[in-house]
Amino acid sequence: MNKLDAKIPKGPLAEKWSNYKNHQKLVNPANKRRLDIIVVGTGLAGASAAASLGEMGFKVHNFCIQDSPRRAHSIAAQGGINAAKNYPNDGDSVYRLFYDTIKGGDYRAREANVYRLAEVSNSIIDQCVAQGVPFAREYGGLLDNRSFGGAQVSRTFYARGQTGQQLLLGAYSALSRAIQKKQVQLYTRYEMVELVIIEGRARGIIARNLVTGKLERFAAHAVVIATGGYGNTFFLSTNAMSSNGSAAWQCYKKGAYFANPCMAQIHPTCIPVHGEYQSKLTLMSESLRNDGRIWVPKKLEDAKAIREGKLKPTDIKEEDRDYYLERRYPAFGNLVPRDVASRAAKERCDAGYGVGNTGLAVYLDFAEAIERLGRDVVEARYGNLFQMYEKIVDDNPYETPMMIYPAIHYTMGGIWVDYELMTTIPGLFAIGEANFSDHGANRLGASALMQGLADGYFVLPYTIQNYLADQINVPRFQTDAPEFAQAEKEINDRIERLMNIKGKHSVDHIHRELGHIMWDFVGMGRDAEGLKKAIEKLKELKKDFWTNLRIPGNKETLNVELEKALRLADFIEIGELMAHDALDREESCGGHFRLEHQTPEGEALRHDDQYAYVSCWEYQGEDKDPVMHKEPLEYEFVERQQRNYKS
Amino acid sequence: MSWLIDSSIGRKFVQSISGLFMVLFLLFHMSMNLVLIFSYDAYNFLANEVLGANWWAIIGTGVIALGFVIHIIYAIILTLQNRKARGKDRYASPSKTATTWSSQNMFVLGVFILLFLILHLYQMWYNMQFKELFMIEGARHDGAQLVEEVFSHLWVVIVYVIAFIALWFHLTHGFWSALHTIGWNNTIWIKRIKVLSNIVATVICLGFMVVAIAVHLGYSNLLG
Amino acid sequence: MDKDINIKVKVWRQNGPKDKGHFETYSLEKISQGSSFLEMLDILNEQLINEGKEPVVFDHDCREGICGMCSLYINGHPHGPDTGITTCQLHMRHFNDGDTITVEPWRSAGFPIIKDLMVDRSAFDKIIQAGGYISVNTGGVPDANAIPIPREDAEMAMDAAACIGCGACVAACKNGSAMLFVSAKVSQFALLPQGRVEAARRAKSMVAKMDELGFGNCTNTGACEVECPKNISITNIARLNREFLKAKLRD
Known part of the structure; x- marks a missing residue:
């Protein structure tokens, strides 16, 4: 210890x-x-x-x-x-x-x-x-x-x-x-x-x-x-x-x-997913929440009509909009911390109030800011972000509210x-x-x-x-030490193994699969059952990776697929460790939200008496479960409180 | 001073200064040509007494010639270096970048103007100043009349007008570009300088053209 | 609204710096106009891998227009036909059904090709190393508010500092000149009092390095400014000229 x-x-x-x-x-x-x-x-x-x-x-x-x-x-x-x-x-x-x-x-x-x-x-x-x-x-x-x-x-x-x-x-x-x-x-x-x-x-x-x-x-x-x-x-x-x-x-x-x-x-303010071949998510700066107001329709039928393209956000009357962050957190409003804002968006979308064609988006509206400050001021503050949004989504945020959704950040x-x-x-x-x-x-x-x-x-x-x-008395090392040779051999063997799988799936294909598992089971809301399922699925995915991967070209040349494969092999294992850790931590805190541990109002519920520690995982070897050590977090100077952004 | 040869900005500086110097010369040349419209005598007086074979005119001619030569040599050096910097392989798809035509074709325009210049020097300057200086027989002291003879041929006027158009393109980019290169520019002045550049180019080229056409059509020596 | 389109892409393939290189044309079907240009290339690569062929190599990283890693000369434009963006921000809605899109690497003596569409832009790093900084060590600096800086100057410095070092200026220039890149960095520091101290030295050494690395002489065509994804102004070039000439004339 x-x-x-x-x-x-x-x-x-x-x-x-x-x-x-x-x-x-x-x-x-x-x-x-x-x-x-x-x-x-x-x-x-x-x-x-x-x-x-x-x-x-x-x-x-x-x-x-x-x-x-x-x-x-x-x-x-x-x-x-x-x-x-x-x-x-x-x-x-x-x-x-x-x-x-x-x-x-x-x-x-x-x-x-x-x-x-x-x-x-x-x-x-x-x-x-x-x-x-x-x-x-x-x-x-x-x-x-x-x-x-x-x-x-x-x-x-x-x-x-x-x-x-x-x-x-x-x-x-x-x-x-x-x-x-x-x-x-x-x-x-x-x-x-x-x-x-x-x-x-x-x-x-x-x-x-x-x-x-x-x-x-x-x-x-x-x-x-x-x-x-x-x-x-x-x-x-x-x-x-x-x-x-x-x-x-x-x-x-x-x-x-x-x-x-x-x-x-x-992160609560990203541009929502648009399609199957999406390669990454684009962040819209959190600073937008300084002046933008986040809302979804109050009525389920309005949300549905918007999703089907029958209504536009500007058609929704002020009294039919639910500014849910301002409603739930009067003191901090739209400026609550990221985890709180993200979960609130997910909660609304899960309840059926989401907008956009996927239903996985909420509005970030600048109409009020433009009226209060003038378009010039808003443009000076956020012009480049608005431009970026318009280039990607093909919508003008000065006229119609932006759509945002949380993403891993x-x-x-x-x-x-x-x-x-x-x-x-x-x-x-x-x-x-x-x-x-x-x-x-x-x-x-x-x-x-x-x-x-x-x-x-x-x-x-x-x-x-x-x-x-x-x-200071240790002389410069020579790289011909046996430890170097050993390390080089290990990685070389690993590369050989990857190159020799000669399966049928590209790296991205498997990586996308990994992403789905992680987002569904180790994402914003986690529970024991889902996490156990994730661990099982990740084991299968790992097997799939090591039997079905295809890397064209050869190893001693510029080979982007090989680079990605080496990284993906690690990502799969990182995913497993994340799931193990999330399963172990039977509380909700910050970015880690366990559905079993929430207040009646749906806020994160910490268990300081049991989980006030850092989980430190030690590797035990291939296909062995890692061992966890605890570094206790003793608070000498600050008194722990349940986070409160309401008042 | 080796930076005027070694560094890219130094080379561009030389090209700019020599170019600007030539703009001044062109303005002077054009003003003098305008005299032809009003009085041949006045023109000949200026050509023979004020310029002629005087020491200052000889030095002036030398300086102008040097300016031309430097401008041409530097243009060749810059163009060769730039072709090399562009790399061996060219783009397969033609560039669609919106730039002015003249800015992309300064060297071509320059070569065209140089060819014209040779013709022009042979027709005018060789007969007026060169022959006199080197005691070659047939030096003309009635420059105005020489101009009238030359411009009596329609093809000459056409060639000159085309050359002036080329010069106009060369100057519209060259003038502001030269000022830009010597560092006189900012977000406000860039627009002004570009307008000024068009004005200068137009005044010079229009002046030359008017004289050539007027002389051809007989609207010259109006005041006798 | 965005729809699906069928396109052909004519891509430069070159196996290494010494390889001669050639174009290859690929057909792609049902590409969503809502997807980005690089996602379209991802789909192409996925297709190539599934056919057992080597994917097209191209530089890219952040995919949000700020890292400056992506390049590509698309249909006669660095960073493609849209303005004020990088290739990764270009979307397929700028292309139509049935189009053939020509994709080439940056071409300039200063940017040798590594493979396919990937070029070596380390020359830019070398130019920065020659003087693109203010010589301060970590620690021992004055309070951040010790020197007030007029807001206008700070804003102009920021305009110049927005350069992402992607090299589109060089790629667009018929002279293969790097003046826009160099001038942006020189201007940023020349406009700030902190940077004035070594302004002369900086202008001289950065220009010397730029020339040494084989970039061309600027002829003010303005192509760089038109294609710059960050709209860096060529007035920065005038400022660099001024800084350089002042420095040389003072020597």
Whole structure:
């Protein structure tokens, strides 16, 4: 059990991080040059970590699967980034940001981690402005803020609807500078396929060069995983096509614990599914909920007529509209947290009030906002989002309400890490969405960017030194060690096996199947019976995958189908673990909603007495059930309450 | 100063400055031509006494010639480099990008104008200034009359008018493009400069055309 | 309303950088006009895999028009016939029943082909590495509100910063010039006080790298601006020219 020591520093909450920094071990400049660090991923967390570590003097090897670090999926984040600057003078503070994040996460995150996140949030904004990130400004020249779901203050900094893009380009520019200065070596179109462990410590990776198809070995004193989340387990999600959980899964299979896998966030405002060949779902920024009002028809017959195309939304009279979020949650209205908004939409659609030709959509209406603010203001705030919507759906949202529906967006679960962001494997770190640490059971809007950059710029560059300080006498590794050969052989065998199935189904065909199982049984509303069924179905699907898959071409060349197959093999197993975890957690919290555990009003019902812990899963081997360890979540500073967004 | 050769913007800068210089020359040339409409004597006075074989005219001619040569050499270099930058393989489907025709065909227009220029220099400048400078027999001091003779042939007028049209296309893009390249542009000025470019091109080409046609039709030397 | 259409796609196939390459034409039936262009290619690939053939390789990732990974020269337009979007945002409702759609890779000396429709755009990264940043280390920076920046400047910087680095500007340019891309980055920083400090150095080194990598000379045809999915203005090119010339004349 001592593997699960979270290493939280002693002392009052507000002093823990300072205390840690004051007493941690550091590496002197001469020694930094002799230490290599592998960073896998170039999103907000990966790029900021690689740049910062490079600037400090470490020798960094940075990998990305796209053709450029700038393509990482952090780029798609639209709404904004939170910080406790209190520039609008509305009473914000580090404590409030901490408290909102803890509460938003349904009391399933670590207090110390979240407090640290809130603490460094302000430095992130300073850093980004210094890098030339063009945040929105007031006429006086100072930074503007907007409000976001789950908060009662305006603390979100934004750059139009492209905040993620601008922050990532900021980190990318810092990374580019470090590459120019030869502090970072960049590898593009490389995918990590195996973790290499020598004498119990992470010492390198095997990566596949996606252009040549060759397997290559890389050694380092520490390995940092910054590969994002595993939302694509659901096939349809807001994630990018190449987003995957494989790097994290390789770590899990090598002994890193996987924490809270069932906690996946469903984003309430996505463009609804249009057809069978849909490849991904497009997110509409949550910021739309600032001014848009969500509704469905009050009468079942109106909803039916709309579905059949006999009525248009604008035909429904004001008194026949059900603004169900405003009705159910008067205090927060349309700005309730994501999980609450998503479930409410599902509840209405399941009850037969859904709109759109599938009945799986609700309206997000700007008519009132346009009347109140004028079309110009609405256009200035959301113009690019409206344009995006119109291009996809061919409907003009200025005139007719948008249609939205929830979709898988973010995974709060991930590799278990301690306060230092180190996994249960010494020398292996996980940052950003890839780890589990800061969002508990539900992530608030504009917090993912904050966490990714906090980890990469301001946390990992410190905490990794506490580990590396003990490694200064370890010489650079040669990649001809037997452990490397073994790891390479393992992945090579796996690739051989995949290539030799020679079945009849494409990767996407099976992946789509996986998505259906996940969405139906491990989606927004879960119950024990469905989860057990999911586990059975996933076993069958796994078998189907390993007998019926077809990959054209050969392995030592650019082979996109092979890349996808390697990822899908892992997704199926991740799906299984998610189902196991969801089955074990007999409560509802945040993104995890068990139908058996709800209040009479249909709200999530936590069981703090039994489930106030992090579920940490340990791999036991092929076809063996994983074992769960518990990291208890002791709340010293905050009193747990049932979340209440009603009053 | 090697950046004027080594860097793309440097090369473009040279091309712009030489082009703008030529626009100034064309404006001057066109203004002088207009004199033909009013008085041959005045024109000949200007041609012989003000310009003629004076040292300043010789230097002026040299500078103009240098401007032309630089503009042409740079055009060739830029075009060759750009063809190389485009890559060996071409698109199979023709481009449907909406751009102005002249912007895509500056080099072709330039070559056409150059061919015309050779004819023009042979017909006019060779007989007026060149022969005088190099003491070749038959130098003409009655330039106005020479112009009248040349333009008495209909085919010459037609060739000149076509060349002026080509010049118009070349200038409509060239003028604003040159200003853009030397950095004089922003979201407001881009529209103004494009309008200005059309005005300058039209004034120059219309002026040349009017003189050629007027002389051909006998509407010249109106004030005697 | 969207309906189903039957189409032919004429796709460039090239097995590797050294392969000669050729077009192949495929027929597709019952494609929903509501599906995206890349979903249509997904369907084509599914069809090819089921026939035991190798699928068409093309770059794509976020499929929401922001990562800049997708490319494709479709019927004479980078990113296809619609304006202000990337290929992944292009929908089949822009095509009609019976159409033959020609799909080609970006063609430019600066973007060599890797396979089929996939090209190597690492030249863009190299240009950014040459100076597309403000030289600050992590930590030790002033408060975010320490320097007020006129809203108009911030907005213009944001307009330029919206570039996604997809390379459509180069693909559209008859000169294979990367000026729009470079000027967008130079402009973003030139407009902000933080970026002014090393503005001269940045303009010079980025242009030098762009020239070194074999991109062409800009002749202001404006094709880049027309095809840019993010509507980056060519006035940024004028700003880059200004920054560069100022820097050189001051030397």
